[in-house]
Amino acid sequence: MAEIALRKVAKTYFSATPVRALESVDLDIAEGEFVALLGPSGCGKSTLLNILAGFEGSSEGSALIDGGxxxxxxxxxxxxFQEAALFPWLTVWENVVFGPKMQGLPKSEYEGRARELLATVGLKDFAQSYPAQLSGGMRQRVGIARVLVMQPRALLMDEPFGALDAQTRMAMQELLLTVWEKLNTTVVFVTHDIDEAILLADRVFVMTARPARIGREIAITLPRPRSIDDLTSPEFTRYKAEIMAEMRSAHHQAETA
Known part of the structure; x- marks a missing residue:
């Protein structure tokens, strides 16, 4: 499990017309916590995740994991990511163990874990299948297993279910809850879906329009374990109304700025 901290993080993209994507973002995420970054498309959620991943640096401020x-x-x-981006010429099994093999780890260190993960995501009978033989939801399960076999301290997810149909998306949300409750990994989950954020997260951070800031932090105290059935509860409905009001306010502020 990882502890993540952002301190006054800002990001400007310099071109003919500089674009300020993030503005003074402060964020603390505890070990084993599941947090969701929620906001409209283009507000800077993915930029923030890319900084946490190390794909790009911040223009100002600092991003820390476990104090470093x-x-x-x-x-x-x-x-x-939203697309699993599997190697099409490799089987499901070969895709999942690709990372530890490239690191030169002995099979004894990862094969048992890989088999367990494939069983957890419901794909143990598809180990010798190729990505083209799988549905979109199944490919995304492979992608999740491929990441988790590396035993990361933090799992960063950028709208991973956004391209799936509604029924498959709900199944994947419940799968993610099952996996997270079992592994207790720190998760940062980017989404623009309010229901998804409430269902999954311990805390939801509502981001403002660009340049994005943390507009509101909302702790989700729905009991765990959770399931899709919780979407119809009065408590869930109250959270949804609160977050929708916050997002409407942020949208109105952006229009009048």
């Missing part, structure tokens, strides 16, 4: 500055990408942070 985040530099380049590293095995302590696993990243799951």
């Amino acid at each position: 500055a985040i530099g380049r990408p590293g095995p302590d942070r696993g990243v799951v």
